[in-house]
Each structure stands twice: as C-alpha cells, then as structure tokens.
Amino acid sequence: MALKLYNYTLSGSCYKVRLLLDFLDLDYERIPVDFFPGKEHKTLDFLDINPLGQIPVLEDGPMRLRDAQAILAHLANSYDETGHWLPRAPALFGPVMMWLMFAGNEIMAASAARLHDVLGYELDIEAARANAHAAFRVLDDHLTERALIGKTWIVSDHPTIADIACFPYTALSGDGGIGHEEYPAMRNWMRAFRRLPGFNAVSGIPEFA
Amino acid sequence: MSVTDDPVALNQWIACAYVGQVTPGKSYDTAMLGQAIRISCALDGTCTCHEIGDDGGPGRQLPLSQRFEILFTTLGDTPRQLPDIPEFAEADRRVANCASVGLHASPFRIVENFLDMAHFCFVHKDILGSMEKTEVFTYKTEHRKDVDEIWATDCAFFQPAASTSAAEKGGGQVTYYKYRVMSPFSVMLYKTVYGNAERDDAICLFIQPKSETECIAYMPMAILDDQSTMTQIIDFQQTIFLQDRIILENQRPVLLPLTPSAEIPTKADVSSIAFRRWLKGMGMRFGILQEQAA
Ligand SMILES: [Fe+2]
Numbered sequence: 042m043a044l045k046l047y048n049y050t051l052s053g054s055c056y057k058v059r060l061l062l063d064f065l066d067l068d069y070e071r072i073p074v075d076f077f078p079g080k081e082h083k084t085l086d087f088l089d090i091n092p093l094g095q096i097p098v099l100e101d102g103p104m105r106l107r108d109a110q111a112i113l114a115h116l117a118n119s120y121d122e123t124g125h126w127l128p129r130a131p132a133l134f135g136p137v138m139m140w141l142m143f144a145g146n147e148i149m150a151a152s153a154a155r156l157h158d159v160l161g162y163e164l165d166i167e168a169a170r171a172n173a174h175a176a177f178r179v180l181d182d183h184l185t186e187r188a189l190i191g192k193t194w195i196v197s198d199h200p201t202i203a204d205i206a207c208f209p210y211t212a213l214s215g216d217g218g219i220g221h222e223e224y225p226a227m228r229n230w231m232r233a234f235r236r237l238p239g240f241n242a243v244s245g246i247p248e249f250a
Numbered sequence: 251m252s253v254t255d256d257p258v259a260l261n262q263w264i265a266c267a268y269v270g271q272v273t274p275g276k277s278y279d280t281a282m283l284g285q286a287i288r289i290s291c292a293l294d295g296t297c298t299c300h301e302i303g304d305d306g307g308p309g310r311q312l313p314l315s316q317r318f319e320i321l322f323t324t325l326g327d328t329p330r331q332l333p334d335i336p337e338f339a340e341a342d343r344r345v346a347n348c349a350s351v352g353l354h355a356s357p358f359r360i361v362e363n364f365l366d367m368a369h370f371c372f373v374h375k376d377i378l379g380s381m382e383k384t385e386v387f388t389y390k391t392e393h394r395k396d397v398d399e400i401w402a403t404d405c406a407f408f409q410p411a412a413s414t415s416a417a418e419k420g421g422g423q424v425t426y427y428k429y430r431v432m433s434p435f436s437v438m439l440y441k442t443v444y445g446n447a448e449r450d451d452a453i454c455l456f457i458q459p460k461s462e463t464e465c466i467a468y469m470p471m472a473i474l475d476d477q478s479t480m481t482q483i484i485d486f487q488q489t490i491f492l493q494d495r496i497i498l499e500n501q502r503p504v505l506l507p508l509t510p511s512a513e514i515p516t517k518a519d520v521s522s523i524a525f526r527r528w529l530k531g532m533g534m535r536f537g538i539l540q541e542q543a544a
Contacts, residue, residue, distance in 0.1 A: 050485050051492060075481040077488070078270065078349030159492070161352050161466070215496060218354070244492035 044069035045100040047090065049076035051159075053152055053209035054109040055097040056243050057144075060205050061113055064239045065120050077160050110145045113202040125199040136196045137203045144206030147176035151210040154217025166218075173219050177227060180207060184226035193233050200237060208234050209243075216245045253285035253325070254462075259536035261326030262433055265456040265468045268349050269319045272297060281460040283536065285325055287312065299323045319347035319470045320456055333399070333432035337452035337472040346480060348469040348487045350458075355498040356537050357459040358506040358529065360467060361437045363494055364455050365429050365521040367407050373493050376410050377417070383408040391524045400431035400528050402521040413451065414478040414486045416444040431525055434534055435459060443474045451475075453487075462537045463504050467491065505539040 046062070048055045048071045062069050074096050075081040083094045091098045091107045098105060099112045101119070106112050117127035128134060150172035156162040157169065183195065195203045212231050214221070221228050234240070242248075254260065264282050267289050272278045277290035279302065286302040299321075301309035312323045318338050338345055353360070363369065367386045370379030389405040405427035411417035412425045428440040428450070435457045440450035451473040458466040469487055478486075508530045529538070 050489050073479065073481040073485055075484065078268070078347070078484075079481065081481070158352055158354075159495070161350065215499070216492070244489050245496050247496065 043102055045072055046070070047072045047074050047087075047096050047098040047100075049074050049082075049096055051244060052076060052096055053155070053213050053243075054095075056209045057109040057206055058097050058099060058112050058116070059241070060208070061116050061126065061202065063241055064126070064205075064237065065116065066239065067116070067120060108145070110141045110202075110206055113206055114141070117202050123199075125197070126202050126205075128197050128199075128201060133197050133201075137201050140195050140203035141206050143176070143180075144203070144210075147172070147179070148207060148210050150176060151214040151217055151219055154219055155210070155213060156217075158217045170217070170219055173214060173217070174223075177211065177214070177219070177224050180211065181224040181227045184230050188226055188229065193230065195230075200234070204230075204234060212247070213243075213245045215247060221247075254283045254536045256283075256534065256536040257326070258532050258534045259283055259434070259459075261324070261329045262435055263315060263322040263324045263329050263332045264435055265320045265350075265458045265466070266299065266314075266323050267297075267321045268347055268468055268470075269316065269321065270347065271349070280458070280466070282323070282458055283325060284461050287323065289314075289321065289323075297321060301325075318454060318456070318472075319345060320468050322456075330398075330433055333397075333436065333438075335432075335438065335452060335454065335472070337450075338470075340472065343452075343472040343474060344476075344480070344483070346471045346473065346483045346487070348471065348484050350466045350468045351488070351491055351495065352464075352466050353495050353498055354464055355495075355501065356463055356505050357435050357457045357465050358525075358537055359498055359501050359504075360455070360457050360465060361431065361435075361525060362506075362522045363498055364437050364439070365402065365431070365525065366519070367405060367427070368519075369494075369497070370407060370409070373497055374490060377490065378407075378409050378412065380408060380410050380422070389520070391520045393524065393528060400429075400521065400524050402427075402429040402524075405429065412441070413444055413473075413475070414482050415475050417486065418477065419444070429521060431521075431528070434529060434532070446474065449474055459537060503539055505537060507539040507541075509541060 046058060046069050081087055082096050088094055093107060097109055098107050106115055150169050153164055153169040154173055157164050157166045194200045211227060266280060272289050272291040274291050274295050275293045277288050279288050287299055288302050289297055289299050291297040297314055299312040299314045303309040315322045317332055337343060371381055371384040387406045389402055391402045394401055406424055409425045410422045426442045431437045438454040440452055443449050443451050453471045456468040508526050
C-alpha cells in the first residue's frame with residue numbers, strides 16, 4: 042500500500058488523519074505505535090522516523106511527513122479531486138490555514154488536559170484547562186457568527202481540513218474535564234460533523250452532544 | 251483531601267503503580283484512600299513506598315507487594331490477602347501490562363460497570379456487543395464463602411469482535427464469561443478464548459481509589475493469543491476502557507447507593523445486587539452514598 046500511517050488509536054492527532062483518510066475513502070496501512078505505556082514514539086528507532094518523537098507520521102511512497110496539520114494538507118492537496126477539503130480560492134485558502142494552525146496550537150491545550158486526566162501526565166492542569174476554554178471561546182464565537190449567516194462549517198460552505206483539525210480535541214475535551222456546556226455553537230458544529238458520510242467515532246466522543 | 255477512617259477500606263491491598271511505571275532512580279507521587287504516598291525506585295529496580303507527611307517529607311513506610319504486573323500497598327495492619335490468579339503463572343500465556351487509566355468516578359461504579367454485560371451492545375457497539383443481539387442470558391451469582399468472593403458464572407453474550415484476535419479474523423461469536431469480584435477494589439473475568447473452548451482468557455481490573463471519586467484503573471491480562479502483537483493487545487484494551495470511561499464519569503450519583511430501592515435492577519444487574527449486598531455486609535463506608543436522615 043502506498044499510504045502508511047504510524048498510528049495510536051486514542052491519539053486525537055492520529056484521529057485527525059484517520060478522519061480524512063476515511064472521508065476520502067483511501068486505503069492505508071496502520072502501523073501501531075505503543076504510545077502508552079511503551080512510549081515507543083520516544084525510542085531511538087522511532088526518532089529515526091520522526092526526530093520530534095511525535096505521532097502521527099504518514100508515509101506516502103518515498104515521502105515521509107510528520108504533523109497532523111501538514112498531513113491533512115498533503116492528503117487533501119493530493120487526493121481530493123473535489124477541492125472542497127482544501128479550497129484554493131484566495132478568500133478561503135488563508136482562513137483554512139489560519140484555523141488549521143489554531144488546531145495545532147491553541148486547541149492542543151485540551152489535548153494536554155486529556156493526557157493529564159487519562160494517562161496521568163504531570164503538567165499544570167489548571168493552566169491547560171483555562172487555555173482550552175479560552176480557545177473554545179474563540180471557536181464558539183466564530184461558529185456563532187457563521188451560524189448567523191446560515192453557515193455550518195468553520196470556513197467554507199463545505200467542511201474543510203480546518204474542521205477536521207479542530208474536531209478531535211474539542212469533541213474529546215470531556216476526557217480532560219472540559220465540558221461543552223458553554224459552547225452551544227460548537228456543539229451544533231460537532232453534531233453536524235458526526236453526521237458526515239464516512240465519519241467514524243473514537244472512544245471518548247460523546248454520542249449525544 | 252484526608253485519609254479515610256474506614257477500617258474496611260484501609261485493610262485492602264491496593265494497586266499503586268504498574269511494573270515499569272517508575273523509572274529507576276526516580277520517585278512517583280500518588281494517593282490512595284485520601285492519603286498521599288510516594289513510590290521510590292532505586293537504580294537496581296527495588297522500590298519502596300512511604301506516606302507523604304503534611305510537610306511534604308516521607309512519613310510511615312508502607313509495604314509493597316508485586317503481583318500481576320502491579321505494585322500493591324496497604325494502609326492497614328491486617329489487610330485482606332491478595333487474590334490467587336493462577337493463570338498469570340501459566341507458561342503459555344501472554345501477560346499484558348496494559349498500564350493504567352485515570353478517571354473521575356467511584357471505585358465501586360467501576361467494578362459494577364465491569365460486571366454489567368447489558369452495556370456491551372451500547373457502549374462497545376460492534377466490538378463487544380451488537381445492537382441486533384442485546385439479550386443477556388440468565389446467569390448465576392454466588393458468594394463463595396471459602397474465599398469470600400462474588401462469582402457470576404454461565405454468562406453468555408454474542409460479540410462481533412470479542413478480542414484482538416477475533417477482531418482480526420472478523421469473527422463474531424457467543425462468548426462465555428465468568429466474573430469474579432476478588433475484593434472491593436478488584437474484579438476480573440474469564441472469557442472464552444477465540445477458537446479454543448477449553449481455556450479462558452483472564453482479564454483483571456485493579457482499582458486504586460485516590461479518593462472516593464477519583465481512581466486509577468489497572469488492567470493486566472493473562473491471555474492465550476499467539477497472533478496479535480502486544481501493541482495491538484494493549485490498544486484494544488485501552489480503546490474499550492476509554493469507551494467505559496466517558497460513561498463512568500457521567501454517572502450520578504457519583505457515590506454508590508446501597509439502599510435496595512435506590513436504582514431499579516434488571517436481569518443484568520443480578521451480579522451488581524450481590525456486589526452491593528456484599529459491600530454492605532462487610533460494612534464498607536468509603537465511597538458509599540450516605541443516606542439522608544429522615
Ligand atoms: Fe465496558
């Protein structure tokens with residue numbers, strides 16, 4: 042198979058990539074990484090694959106990519122004939138990139154809280170939760186504005202890789218003690234996302250938002 | 251957080267770390283029953299356990315016992331013995347240390363969820379249960395007085411992908427279960443090995459109650475599977491447990507009520523009724539919903 046994903050099922054970042062692979066109906070091989078408790082991503086062998094010691098990593102033929110956001114952009118650029126997942130129109134491309142970066146930075150505070158609560162990582166949990174709430178406030182405000190003009194998705198009339206990148210750690214935030222009560226627009230958006238054809242859930246995604 | 255004064259809870263061996271969790275030369279702070287504790291491991295791998303005093307310094311030394319890939323300690327002077335699980339010593343078994351998962355829930359709710367077959371088809375849809383076949387067959391529950399354990403036997407359930415090896419071969423099967431509550435904070439099940447009706451996989455759940463509503467769950471297994479990689483086995487077990495976790499964290503009331511009428515039982519709850527009766531009989535107060543005075 043041409044596509045290989047170094048994967049850990051419970052990782053929200055790997056989940057981003059699996060979501061797009063499923064939406065695009067692409068065949069790929071999963072290479073399981075013992076992230077916890079094995080910390081295989083920090084082993085010398087894995088550092089050869091990704092010197093940053095992070096998952097996911099995607100292999101596409103001779104190309105090897107790290108960073109979930111970069112992988113999403115690559116897959117959409119190479120395999121989405123509709124162009125919907127990564128729109129090239131100037132009015133859309135920049136905003137998609139902006140929200141993609143937001144998913145890789147600000148929203149990752151929710152990932153930190155989840156690692157603390159579920160896997161016992163030692164970190165400042167209060168700061169992680171506060172930062173995640175601040176990021177969710179920004180996303181919820183944006184989605185409220187979108188809803189006011191009749192739009193469901195973060196950027197375009199169609200879901201884009203920005204929606205995919207933002208979905209896992211917002212939907213999984215309850216695992217880290219961060220509720221969705223204060224974010225009605227985000228809840229509506231998550232509900233719409235779960236109804237996309239090809240959507241697969243992962244442990245920890247609430248069924249009824 | 252203060253340590254419980256419940257002698258029943260105090261006199262249990264309780265899981266406090268999995269083997270390999272504490273790096274040699276380092277220490278790890280955690281808690282049990284409201285008491286802060288520290289596990290320190292020397293460079294040669296030998297570990298010790300202490301209470302952490304109010305000043306942050308080491309207090310009373312606690313005993314450590316290593317079994318089933320887990321370190322256990324106790325705050326009590328006359329703890330109930332650790333269970334005997336001979337499967338862990340069988341040469342052809344693979345022992346999987348599935349590490350641990352933290353969750354905000356009562357330890358007894360976690361035990362009950364483990365005992366409850368009715369949730370398979372909803373919480374573990376397409377893996378441990380199927381929406382088309384939701385029936386829980388009648389089974390027997392007994393209090394085995396010689397070992398003072400609760401057993402549920404003759405449990406049967408249709409499962410689309412009961413284990414890693416079954417999932418890989420794409421085979422649904424009727425799986426036979428036996429449940430065994432070994433202590434207030436530990437439970438295990440024996441389940442039909444995929445493709446081998448003679449022997450059972452042994453899957454355990456040891457719970458470390460840090461407080462009445464905050465736990466760490468350990469899931470060691472001794473299984474017969476020469477196909478799957480250890481990474482796949484652990485991945486499967488963690489995936490299942492995180493499906494339970496979201497349900498457990500949302501259960502109300504958080505503490506376990508022992509009043510018979512508090513929650514309406516169904517057929518699948520026979521084991522949970524026996525479990526609650528057993529907890530009541532031993533006088534457990536820790537983690538139990540205290541009844542309001544009338
Ligand atoms: Fe379960």
